Amino acid sequence: MTREEKTAVIEALKEKFENNPFFYLTDSSTLSVEQVNKLRRLCFEKGIEMKVVKNTLVRKALEAAPEEKNYEPLYEALSGPTAVMFAEVANEPARLIKQFRGDNERPLVKAAYIDTAVYIGDEQIEALANLKSRDELVGDLLGLLMSPGANLLGALQSGGGNVMGLLKALEERGE
Numbered sequence: 385m386t387r388e389e390k391t392a393v394i395e396a397l398k399e400k401f402e403n404n405p406f407f408y409l410t411d412s413s414t415l416s417v418e419q420v421n422k423l424r425r426l427c428f429e430k431g432i433e434m435k436v437v438k439n440t441l442v443r444k445a446l447e448a449a450p451e452e453k454n455y456e457p458l459y460e461a462l463s464g465p466t467a468v469m470f471a472e473v474a475n476e477p478a479r480l481i482k483q484f485r486g487d488n489e490r491p492l493v494k495a496a497y498i499d500t501a502v503y504i505g506d507e508q509i510e511a512l513a514n515l516k517s518r519d520e521l522v523g524d525l526l527g528l529l530m531s532p533g534a535n536l537l538g539a540l541q542s543g544g545g546n547v548m549g550l551l552k553a554l555e556e557r558g559e
Contacts, residue, residue, distance in 0.1 A: 390441060393437065394441055394444050394445050394448070395445075397437065397442060397445035397468075398445045398448050398449070400433075400435075400445075400468075400470055401445055401446060401449060401455075402449065404470040404471070404472075405474075405497075405498070405499040406470070406471045406472070406473070406474045406477075406496075406497065406498055406499065407468055407469060407470045407471065407496070407497050408468070408469040408471070408477045408478070408493055408497075408512075409442075409458065409461050409462070409466055409467075409468060409493075409494040409495040410466070410467045410468075410469060410477075410481070410491040410492060410493055410494060411464060411465055411466065411467070411490065411491060411492040411494055412465070412467050412490050412491035412492075413464065413465035413490070414489075414490050415488070415490050415491070419488070422484075423484055423491065426480055426483075426484060427469065427480065430471075430476055430480055431471070431472060431473075431476070432469050432470065432471045432476060432477055432480060433469070433470040433471075434467055434468070434469050434470075435467065435468050435470070436465070436466070436467045436468075437466065437468060439462040439463060439464075442462055442466065442468065443459060443462050446459070452500075453500065454500050454502060455497070457495075457502040457504060458495050458497060458502060460495075460504070461494040461495035461504060466494065467491070474498045474499070474512075474515050475514070475515040475516070477496070477512075478493065478496070478509050478512035478513040478515075479513050481493060481509065482509060482513055492506045493505070493508060493509050493512065494506070496508065496512055498512070498515065
């Protein structure tokens with residue numbers, strides 16, 4: 385690889401890291417070609433981009449980012465074969481890896497970067513898979529906001545659906 389090619393790869397990686405707040409560093413080194421192709425197909429279906437790159441190029445791209453991005457803890461995971469998974473949903477790569485593994489031990493999660501939080505090691509896969517996506521959090525919040533209204537509607541409907549039934553129910557409670 386020429387110096388110009390390396391520079392182009394570093395620039396492309398810098399852009400990827402800048403535009404993706406969620407990425408995973410994984411090791412899929414012992415997978416067969418057939419298994420890797422299956423993993424790539426699953427990644428494509430889930431909207432996850434998987435790239436196999438040299439650790440030195442990844443490190444140079446990460447080092448070029450502003451310090452507040454907090455990439456430094458990831459450097460220790462940059463050893464051995466590395467594949468980077470870029471995702472738009474924080475927990476999607478972890479769920480995909482758990483699903484793919486089945487009886488396999490690979491791919492391993494070496495590290496994950498979730499919007500300035502760094503998770504190191506494969507033992508973090510459960511925590512990563514259980515993270516809620518933005519849509520799930522919004523749904524939970526809406527559910528909480530709507531529950532008082534649902535309780536009021538339930539109370540109104542339990543009295544027969546009319547004002548007289550509601551008044552009767554309140555009168556019985558008062559006695």
